[in-house]
Amino acid sequence: MRIEFLGSGGATTTPRPGCHCRICDEARERGVPYARSGPSIFVHGPDLLIDTPEEINLQLNRSGIDRIAGCIYSHWHPDHTMGRRVWETRNVDLRGWPPEPRRTNIYLPEQVASDFRERLGLQEHFDFMTKQGTVQVIELRDGVALELDGVEIMPFRLAEDYVYAFLLVEDGIRVLVAPDELHGWSPDQAPVSLDDLDLAILPMGVTEFDVFTGERLIDPEHRVLNLEMTFNETLDVVRSLGARQTILAHIEEMEQLSFDDLRELERTLHRDGMNVTFAWDTMTVDVPG
Numbered sequence: 001m002r003i004e005f006l007g008s009g010g011a012t013t014t015p016r017p018g019c020h021c022r023i024c025d026e027a028r029e030r031g032v033p034y035a036r037s038g039p040s041i042f043v044h045g046p047d048l049l050i051d052t053p054e055e056i057n058l059q060l061n062r063s064g065i066d067r068i069a070g071c072i073y074s075h076w077h078p079d080h081t082m083g084r085r086v087w088e089t090r091n092v093d094l095r096g097w098p099p100e101p102r103r104t105n106i107y108l109p110e111q112v113a114s115d116f117r118e119r120l121g122l123q124e125h126f127d128f129m130t131k132q133g134t135v136q137v138i139e140l141r142d143g144v145a146l147e148l149d150g151v152e153i154m155p156f157r158l159a160e161d162y163v164y165a166f167l168l169v170e171d172g173i174r175v176l177v178a179p180d181e182l183h184g185w186s187p188d189q190a191p192v193s194l195d196d197l198d199l200a201i202l203p204m205g206v207t208e209f210d211v212f213t214g215e216r217l218i219d220p221e222h223r224v225l226n227l228e229m230t231f232n233e234t235l236d237v238v239r240s241l242g243a244r245q246t247i248l249a250h251i252e253e254m255e256q257l258s259f260d261d262l263r264e265l266e267r268t269l270h271r272d273g274m275n276v277t278f279a280w281d282t283m284t285v286d287v288p289g
């Protein structure tokens with residue numbers, strides 16, 4: 001199984017327009033891997049796309065991805081859905097008569113489908129593209145796996161139960177993809193066994209403390225700590241999952257950690273016996289069976 005990080009950023013991508021912090025200026029000057037676009041992952045083989053941030057159009061072109069068997073959405077949040085017009089851009093036929101658009105299957109886990117009806121005009125836009133013939137929306141039921149090209153994809157809810165993670169299984173290869181929102185979650189809550197993972201992909205979480213000095217960065221009263229899992233809590237999840245390899249993504253500009261800082265942090269984690277890598281845009285990983 002080959003997994004590609006089309007975008008490794010979070011809700012605040014790097015560089016942020018108008019920001020001249022050290023991280024943003026460096027990203028402007030040096031590009032990838034210092035620059036980070038919105039959260040999106042592509043699974044080569046089943047050719048499954050997970051989430052469409054604003055930059056998805058550019059991300060697909062940059063990575064040279066042609067075939068997309070389907071796209072599954074993890075949750076309704078704008079940083080994961082606002083590139084949804086890509087289906088029109090990619091598939092519409094505005095010249096042929098009768099029009100012969102391409103059509104992409106859009107898989108919505110049960111709660112995501114329900115939230116699409118309430119949030120951000122998502123349902124309305126997907127209805128528009130359905131009429132246009134550029135998408136086909138397929139609603140999934142909790143507890144039922146999707147199968148694409150020999151890969152079983154099981155969506156399941158996290159503790160923030162409007163958000164889904166995915167267990168991907170192919171010929172004994174087992175990969176967990178959790179794009180975002182781990183707050184309050186621990187692996188023993190999963191309705192599927194997460195033992196024996198070859199790879200776990202998780203959001204890195206919020207750095208409540210400076211990762212090198214331990215200095216407190218966020219006031220303990222700050223509401224973000226009630227909404228987001230912290231980086232230290234994420235490391236507890238990494239230890240408890242015990243995957244052979246872990247990749248942390250959804251890296252916010254607000255963390256103020258450059259690509260080089262994260263490399264150094266990786267070395268610290270490796271010394272503590274943790275096989276953790278921080279994702280970057282276009283990073284591709286082959287998961288050995």
Ligand SMILES: [Zn+2]
Nearest residue numbers: 010011079180
């Ligand atoms: Zn997000």
Ligand SMILES: [Zn+2]
Nearest residue numbers: 016019021024
């Ligand atoms: Zn900045």
